[in-house]
Structure formats: structure tokens, C-alpha cells
Amino acid sequence: xxxxxxxxxxxxxxxxxxxxxxxKPGVEVYGLVRWRxxxxxxxxxxxxxxxxEADLKDASSLRSVLAYVKPDWIFHLAAQSFVPTSWKCPxxxxxxxxxxxxxxxxxxxxxxxxxxxxxxxxxxEYGQVxxxxxxxxxxxxxxxxxxxxxxxxxxxxxxxxxxxxYGLPAIRTRGFNHTGxxxxxxxxxxxxxKQIAEIEKGKxxxxxxxxxxxxxxxxxxxxxxxxAYWLALEKGEPGEVYNIGSGRAYAIREVLEMLLSLSRVKxxxxxxxxxxxxxxxxxxxxxxSKFKQLTGWEPQIPFEKTLRDLLDYWRERx
Numbered sequence: 001x002x003x004x005x006x007x008x009x010x011x012x013x014x015x016x017x018x019x020x021x022x023x024k025p026g027v028e029v030y031g032l033v034r035w036r037x038x039x040x041x042x043x044x045x046x047x048x049x050x051x052x053e054a055d056l057k058d059a060s061s062l063r064s065v066l067a068y069v070k071p072d073w074i075f076h077l078a079a080q081s082f083v084p085t086s087w088k089c090p091x092x093x094x095x096x097x098x099x100x101x102x103x104x105x106x107x108x109x110x111x112x113x114x115x116x117x118x119x120x121x122x123x124x125e126y127g128q129v130x131x132x133x134x135x136x137x138x139x140x141x142x143x144x145x146x147x148x149x150x151x152x153x154x155x156x157x158x159x160x161x162x163x164x165x166y167g168l169p170a171i172r173t174r175g176f177n178h179t180g181x182x183x184x185x186x187x188x189x190x191x192x193x194k195q196i197a198e199i200e201k202g203k204x205x206x207x208x209x210x211x212x213x214x215x216x217x218x219x220x221x222x223x224x225x226x227x228a229y230w231l232a233l234e235k236g237e238p239g240e241v242y243n244i245g246s247g248r249a250y251a252i253r254e255v256l257e258m259l260l261s262l263s264r265v266k267x268x269x270x271x272x273x274x275x276x277x278x279x280x281x282x283x284x285x286x287x288x289s290k291f292k293q294l295t296g297w298e299p300q301i302p303f304e305k306t307l308r309d310l311l312d313y314w315r316e317r318x
Contacts, residue, residue: 004030004071005116006056006104007078008049011182012120014041016075016226021048024230029071029104032056032078041162041182056100063107071234074117076104079152081312082186083124085150087278089130097151100159100291105162116169119159120231122283123176123218123245124149135218138174138241145279160239169238176218178225180306181313189219189310193199193257197314199265206267213253218245221301231295245286246299258307 001019007013029049031042038044052069054061056078079097080086086093095281101119108114126136128143144150144316159170183190188211197203228244236242250258260267291297 002028002030002069002071003073003075004032004069005077006032007076008034008051009037009039009041010077010081011041011184012178012222012226012229013020013077014182015180015222016077016229017042017049018045018226019223019226019230020256021045029100030066030071032248035278046151047128050053050199052178056103057095059103059107060171062103063110066107066113067111070113073113074104074115074304075120075131075229077120077121077234081148082149083146084277085184086151090147091149093151094154096147098154101155101158105158105168108168109166114168116171116233116238117159118229119155119170119302120229121156121172121174121241122149122152123168123243123286124281125153125156125174126284129281129283132232135247136243136292137287138243145281146277153313156241160241170231171232171236171238173229173232173291174241174243175225175228176243178220178222178311179310183222183310187253188244189259189307190314192256193307193311195318196259196263196265196267196311197318199267200315201318203318206265208256208267208269209272209275210252210256210269211254211272212277214251214279214282215280216248216249216251216285217304218247218286219255220244220246220299220305221303223308224299224301225311228291228295228297231297232261232291235295242291242294243286243288244291244297245288247286247288248303248305249283249285250303253309258304259311262308262311273308
């Protein structure tokens, strides 16, 4: 079987490739890369995967790669995925996330290919959620609160539409927050862990700069998330959408306290206005019962281990 991962050099994509290589013998892993893609996330297994150059914004490059690989499954993970960047670059966020997915789907149709496709959506799609709607089910209204979230709603609904219109077997997930080793330093858990690691080494004054510490997020280890992505294509119904999350929400303040408990440094915490968003989602908490009942998936890695592994990742790199 041939599997193609868009975004293989990214956070979730690299962990997914690693999961497949370790647990699914006989599966060939192909990945899309751009000429400027940073490869550090896949260096340890780069020789075991097939990397092909293409860009989601370039339809002809996608068509060439798809014609060559003829994948059985596609995990579509490539995206501009940082919410604050979407405020600064909303059009570019849409170009990558929405137009890029249209290019991918249209290339498949033009080649008469119908692989099973996983479209990685986001809990940010839910946006403004009311007290009576927590935890969020897949049936909850989508009220996105950032350009990124709107782009993910568009990806989500395009996948549904291409399934209904053309029979493209797309399966959508709405992943809640995930973290772990390799998480980009702009994301909150990684930002906090990196700052602590730098303070430990004397490379930063003992001040941690933070954004909104009251926001609550449902965190799952990325290694559990990518296992769920595999199950989504193995057992999911085309056209359906599934929440993936732990069902437990932590305030960012709690996450910071847990990270600090893993270190001996004494720090001062300062709010950095640059880290605050024009509109923030107060709480994201998953009801993943639909997915769990279908697949038997449960998160296996305790959040404390996730944070310890993330902190150790940064200790090795700062």
C-alpha cells in the first residue's frame, strides 16, 4: 500500500510518518516537500520515505506527483496552522489551506484517482462556544473566530462537498490541541517549554512571557493523535467528520505550572501584549465519543509525559 502525506516535514506529519514506519510494515510512505522545506523533523528516518517536490499552490506540480505515486491513502496535513499568522496574512492562509486543497482534489479528479483522503480539520472551527455546548460534539454549530479557523471550516466543508459531488472518499477529523516533541516554538506549550529550557541554561533572564493564561484547551499527545489519524482512514466513513481529543481541558496557566514543576528554575511571569489575540476562544473541550466508539481509540500517553518529553526536546536544542 502507498500512503502520501502532505506536510510530512511538519509537526504532525513527521510523527505520522514515524508511526507508519514503526507499526505498519509493507506500507510505502511518500511525502510532499517544497524546495524550502526544513527537514530536521524527518532526518532520523528520511532514508526510509520517498520525498517528492510539489507545492499545494501549484496545481501542475501536484498533478505530476499524484500521477507518479497513485497513492491508496492520502493524509492531507499541510497547512498554514498558526492562528496569529492568519490575522497578519489572511489571504496567504486561505491560499495554502483552501486553494491548496482545491488544487489537490481537482488534480485527483483530473487523474481519475479516488484514494481515501484524510482531511485534518481543527477544533478552532467551533470558535464561539456557549456553556451549554461544552463538551463540543460534531453537530455543534461552527462559529470560527480567526481567519485560520474560517479556512479550516472551508477545508472541512469542501471535503464533504467533493465526497457528495464526486464520490471522493474524504474523511474529516477535527483535532483538538496536540503537542509533544517537535512542536513549533510559536505554539504555546512549546513557547513555554523553550523559555524554561533557555532560563535553565542561563540564556534568558528568569522571566517567562505569556499570552492569555485563562484560555482552556483539550491537549492530546501528538503521538496519540497520529494513531487516531491512521484509524480515521482505516475505519472512518467517507463524508463523515470526527472529533479527536482527550476530553480534558487544561487552562494555559495549569500547563505553565506543570512545566515549571519539571524544572528547578524560579521565574517571574509577564503578560506580553503581542501574544494576545484580537479574539480568543475561551475553551475547547472535545466530545470524541463518536470516534472512540467507531475505532476503539483512546489517548495512551499521560499529559505529564508529553510535557516532560517536550521540555527535554528543547533542553537538547537551546
